[in-house]
Amino acid sequence: xxxxxxxxxxxxxxxxxxxxxxxxxxxxxxxxxxxxxxxxxxxxxxxxxxxxxxxxxxxxxxxxxxxxxxxxxxxxxxxxxxxxxxxxxxxxxxxxxxxxxxxxxxxxxxxxxxxxxxxxxxxxxxxxxxxxxxxxxxxxxxxxxxxxxxxxxxxxxxxxxxxxxxxxxxxxxxxxxxxxxxxxxxxxxxxxxxxxxxxxxxxxxxxxxxxxxxxxxxxxxxxxxxxxxxxxxxxxxxxxxxxxxxxxxxxxxxxxxxxxxxxxxxxxxxxxxxxxxxxxxxxxxxxxxxxxxxxxxxxxxxxxxxxxxxxxxxxxxxxxxxxxxxxxxxxxxxxxxxxxxxxxxxxxxxxxxxxxxxxxxxxxxxxxxxxxxxxxxxxxxxxxxxxxxxxxxxxxxxxxxxxxxxxxxxxxxxxxxxxxxxxxxxxxxxxxxxxxxxxxxxxxxxxxxxxxxxxxxxxxxxxxxxxxxxxxxxxxxxxxxxxxxxxxxxxxxxxxxxxxxxxxxxxxxxxxxxxxxxxxxxxxxxxxxxxxxxxxxxxxxxxxxxx
Numbered sequence: 001x002x003x004x005x006x007x008x009x010x011x012x013x014x015x016x017x018x019x020x021x022x023x024x025x026x027x028x029x030x031x032x033x034x035x036x037x038x039x040x041x042x043x044x045x046x047x048x049x050x051x052x053x054x055x056x057x058x059x060x061x062x063x064x065x066x067x068x069x070x071x072x073x074x075x076x077x078x079x080x081x082x083x084x085x086x087x088x089x090x091x092x093x094x095x096x097x098x099x100x101x102x103x104x105x106x107x108x109x110x111x112x113x114x115x116x117x118x119x120x121x122x123x124x125x126x127x128x129x130x131x132x133x134x135x136x137x138x139x140x141x142x143x144x145x146x147x148x149x150x151x152x153x154x155x156x157x158x159x160x161x162x163x164x165x166x167x168x169x170x171x172x173x174x175x176x177x178x179x180x181x182x183x184x185x186x187x188x189x190x191x192x193x194x195x196x197x198x199x200x201x202x203x204x205x206x207x208x209x210x211x212x213x214x215x216x217x218x219x220x221x222x223x224x225x226x227x228x229x230x231x232x233x234x235x236x237x238x239x240x241x242x243x244x245x246x247x248x249x250x251x252x253x254x255x256x257x258x259x260x261x262x263x264x265x266x267x268x269x270x271x272x273x274x275x276x277x278x279x280x281x282x283x284x285x286x287x288x289x290x291x292x293x294x295x296x297x298x299x300x301x302x303x304x305x306x307x308x309x310x311x312x313x314x315x316x317x318x319x320x321x322x323x324x325x326x327x328x329x330x331x332x333x334x335x336x337x338x339x340x341x342x343x344x345x346x347x348x349x350x351x352x353x354x355x356x357x358x359x360x361x362x363x364x365x366x367x368x369x370x371x372x373x374x375x376x377x378x379x380x381x382x383x384x385x386x387x388x389x390x391x392x393x394x395x396x397x398x399x400x401x402x403x404x405x406x407x408x409x410x411x412x413x414x415x416x417x418x419x420x421x422x423x424x425x426x427x428x429x430x431x432x433x434x435x436x437x438x439x440x441x442x443x444x445x446x447x448x449x450x451x452x453x454x455x456x457x458x459x460x461x462x463x464x465x466x467x468x469x470x471x472x473x474x475x476x477x478x479x480x481x482x483x484x485x486x487x488x489x490x491x492x493x494x495x496x497x498x499x500x501x502x503x504x505x506x507x508x509x510x511x512x513x514x515x516x517x518x519x520x521x522x523x524x525x526x527x528x529x530x531x532x533x534x535x536x537x538x539x540x541x542x543x544x545x546x547x
Contacts, residue, residue, distance in 0.1 A: 053113075056106070057328025061335050063103035064130065067091070068339040071137050075346055082489060084353035085286035086346040088141035093153045097138075102160055105131055107332065109167050115176055117322040118315030121205050122308055123333040124177060128168065128212035129305040130336040131161075133343035135219040136298035139291055140350070142223070143230055143281030150227045161220050165213050177209045208308060215297055222290045225377070225420045230285065232376040233472050237279050240470045244275045248468065266494065271468045273490040279470035286350050292431060293424035295351030302344040309337055351431050371425075373418045376472055381417060385410040 070091035078086035091097065107113075107127045115121050135157075142150060171177045248271045277283070285291060312333070315321075321329045385407060391399050 053324035054326045054328050057325035057332055060104060060106045061328065061331040063100050064332065064335045064339055066100050067097075067104055067130075067134060068335065068342060070097070071134070071339070071343050071346065074137070075342070078346070078349075083283075085140070085283060085350045087280070087282040087286075088138060088144075091134075091137060092141035092144070093138050093157060095156075098153075098156050098160060101131070101134060104336075105160070105164055108164050108171075111167055111170060111174075111176070113176070113323060113325075115323050117320045117329075118312050119321040119329050119333060120323040120325070121177065122312040122315070123329045123336070125205065125208050125212065125308060126305060126333055126336045126340070128164075128209065128216065129301050129308075130339050130343075131164070132212065132215045132219060132301040133298055133340045133347075135161075135216070135223070136294045136347040137343050139223070139226065139294055139347075140282040140285050142227055143234075143285040145230075147231055150230065154223055154227055157223065158220055161216050165216055168209055168213055172206055172209055178203075178205050208304065211304065212301070215301055218297060219294065221420055222294055222424070225417055226285065226288065226290045228380045228417065229288070229290075229377045230281070232379045233284060234281065236376055236472055237281070237284065237470050241275055241279055244271070244468050244470065248272060248275075269494075270490055273493075274468040275470055277489065278468075284472060286353075289421065289424045289428045291347075292351045292428035295347040296427050296430055298344050298347040302340050305337065305340050309333075352435060371422055373421045374472065377421050378414050378417050381410055381414045385414075 073090040074086055074088055077089050078084060102109075105127055107124045108131075115124055142154075145153065168177065248268065316330055316333070319327075321327065323329060325332070389399075389403065389406070391402070393399075
């Protein structure tokens with residue numbers, strides 16, 4: 001590779017100096033100036049190598065846009081399906097999403113890239129805020145995973161977050177996330193200038209970066225603690241479902257001796273719909289205090305990043321971006337800021353919606369039990385503590401050491417888990433008290449309207465609906481409005497089925513069946529159906545047959 005234009009010009013200048021000066025002076029001058037040839041050449045090579053950084057910045061913006069579109073799709077799906085706790089359908093923790101997120105987090109992971117401009121600094125901080133928002137949105141998807149998937153995905157997410165946190169801490173120390181390099185330059189060239197006279201704040205960016213680091217570590221702790229609770233909560237919900245299924249099957253068997261009316265069929269369907277709706281794993285995780293706490297953290301992140309963006313508006317207008325990413329930093333900053341604002345909608349809505357689900361006169365006192373930690377949070381750790389270990393050796397003293405060490409570690413984990421739950425409950429009190437005030441105001445207003453204009457109407461009764469609602473805590477009951485919402489969802493499905501006739505099923509029966517429904521009866525011989533359906537679906541199949 002030949003020398004570039006600047007390096008050739010510098011060497012030519014050295015030749016001119018050697019000709020114009022006397023031999024002794026020229027030799028000394030040229031020898032000392034030749035030491036700067038390599039730094040100049042390396043600097044030019046660095047500029048040449050940094051030319052593709054503009055396209056890398058656009059690639060980061062594109063990866064961020066993909067994450068935003070996935071979060072927006074979950075928002076649309078939640079609104080269309082009237083699930084205001086916004087289940088994760090399109091944006092979840094998997095190998096693909098983690099890869100895209102890691103690409104979007106290129107800026108805070110970059111250790112050597114200089115960020116001298118205001119836009120560069122805010123964009124690097126904004127990427128950390130964007131990751132906090134994404135982690136708040138991804139929380140309910142943990143409920144859809146089994147133990148192996150939880151271990152794999154949480155480990156991968158933890159490695160990514162810890163790597164980013166370590167790199168950010170290194171950048172804080174080296175001055176990449178601050179204006180230390182400008183400060184050194186200014187103090188060297190002109191000591192009479194100081195950073196404050198130039199409007200540069202060295203500590204502000206560092207403080208914001210430290211806050212985001214704390215938030216990311218809190219999210220990672222919440223993920224780990226919630227994963228332990230999911231393993232136990234699924235077993236509890238499965239056990240309660242079996243009890244509800246036996247109760248519903250008994251009711252069906254008792255009604256077979258009577259004339260089965262449409263109302264009875266709808267009631268049986270309502271019972272199973274309540275079990276399916278309240279027993280949804282993502283719904284249960286959305287109602288957890290950790291999810292509420294994550295929504296509060298996400299809201300603080302959005303507020304902090306909005307304030308930071310307000311500082312950088314003038315910098316964007318003045319094109320104050322001097323990094324190798326050039327103008328792509330503006331695209332990254334704007335796209336990820338939109339992602340922070342859009343991504344805050346689901347965690348906040350999930351936070352307040354789940355409080356509405358549980359707010360009732362009977363449940364207020366249960367919410368006030370801040371320091372009570374339910375058993376499903378720590379049961380899995382206790383199970384691991386009491387499990388026996390098979391040792392491949394016979395040394396008794398070594399076995400005692402290992403068992404003692406295991407018990408001490410698990411005791412610490414249990415206490416830490418309880419502490420995290422208590423802290424999350426304290427944080428969750430902030431939106432809870434707000435919702436309590438709103439709920440009582442609306443209830444009082446509704447009472448005034450009913451007393452002034454009409455007599456209070458009675459709600460349509462349900463046959464012991466609470467018996468078919470699956471909850472982790474027996475003393476915690478869903479609000480009546482939540483039960484009505486689940487019932488209305490089922491009624492909408494029934495009405496949709498009435499409007500849309502099963503034409504495909506009718507065509508199948510008319511064209512393929514010669515002896516009525518005997519084919520379906522032979523198909524359901526206990527051999528084919530279990531191989532195609534899950535255990536719960538097969539039980540529903542049998543119940544619907546009885547209907």
